[in-house]
Amino acid sequence: MNAFAFERAAAAVDAARAVAARPGALFLAGGTTLVDLMKVDVLTPDTVVDVRHLGLSNIDVSDDAIAVGAAVTNSQLAWHPVVRDRYPVLAEAILSGATTQIRNMATVAGNILQRTRCPYFRDVHASCNRRQPGSGCDALDGFNRGHAVLGVSDHCIATHPSDMCVAMVILDADVYTVRPDGTTRSIPFRQFHLTPADTPHVEVALEHGELITHIILPHLPAARRSHYLKVRDRASYEFALASAAVILDLDGRTIRAARLGLGGIATKPWRATEAEHLLAGRPATDDTFRDAAEVALAGAGAREHSHFKIELAKRTIVRAFATARDANI
């Protein structure tokens, strides 16, 4: 690990200024991504600024929203009784990821900003446009079984690894930030993560030194009928091969409205809006869900080892919607 300075800040804007002042500085929260990647020299900050003690660890519940502090841990959010009641899909998504030890450390903002698990990104001897712009992508013709089939480009096919984000993208969460000059803004979750295109190293819509302060989850009564289904190589403690986050608003056996998010198969937390449009007004049958799955994966592009993920994702979508439909709510 390279030498670095460890700093603490007294307030969020001070942390933002401390990072903005140095191009090589990074925020440190739970450390489950950053410390891991520093050990393998993928990330080599000259300064880390600890942001866990800035008073951003509260979950504030009101009738029309829940405000989640950036430093709230994944466990805190998943175990919160109101989160479990209003947004089962969010609690389920978080609990399906990593382990209790890691969820106790990892923060909500850190989960949103976690880096890909692509093995070529994690190996400094491999070519990776995300880690080293212009160096190429060894995944394109390499071992790409775990890679994305949606939102890919000729420069990067790395999968976004988060489960939590797949739920947040269908909940229309907003990400609130503070910038080094003290100004604040909110970024809709759908616009927060970027597909790689020809700049894979630009992953999110944040400036250097811009700090996430909290997330707002708007009230969404339909989210009580929601579900997160994750398919993976092991029963626990494994990243998704395919996952689906669904919300189903039913009028009897007819779909009033639906939402669909996809994980494990896309370069960013994926919202399948065309599939959602198809579902509205149709009967809540497995055939309808299959039609939506076909639309959701219509633009998919697989590589040598990832063809199976397209059909796997379709079946995951059907089963997730069927489970939500049949839930006793």
Added chain:
Amino acid sequence: MKITINVNNTVHELLVDSRVTLLDALRDVLGLTGTKKGCDQGACGACTVIIGGQRVLSCLTLAAGCDGQDVVTIEGLATGDELHPMQAAFLHCDGFQCGYCTPGQILSAVCAVQEVHAGVPSHVTRDVRQTVNAATLTDEEIRERMSGNLCRCAAYPNIVAAVRQVLFSSDLSTVAHSAEVEVRS
């Protein structure tokens, strides 16, 4: 840099390089070698310790970030010669073979039992809106809640038995007697 850290109810002032993990500080600076280094990359759980009442991985925790924190390691679990109930259960159920993962398993299990008694769900809980009931907890639940601790000897059936023994013990007051586990939600 200088940090003050409370380990097993003893306060230490340490001078550590910013790169030192809590795991290395415990083992190499404080000589508390009960906490094990397995993968050193957050994959195996051998380095599990309890910070502020919650189980975490000491290999991904920078010591510099632990200033002012309370840490419990495997050395802090027993009361004198009296084993913690989870330690006794691992012995009684033969919950290990080589023993390398055992300190992490035991600390993780102590917290898992507390989490169950707090009623919080896991990935395999059928309905996350429900409060989990310790009395009806399945082995599948125990396995999921312990999935962050790998055992290459595969002593898993006996580890599950040890957790079950403590979980169903009527004397819950002994479970957390020195670890002071707390579940925030």
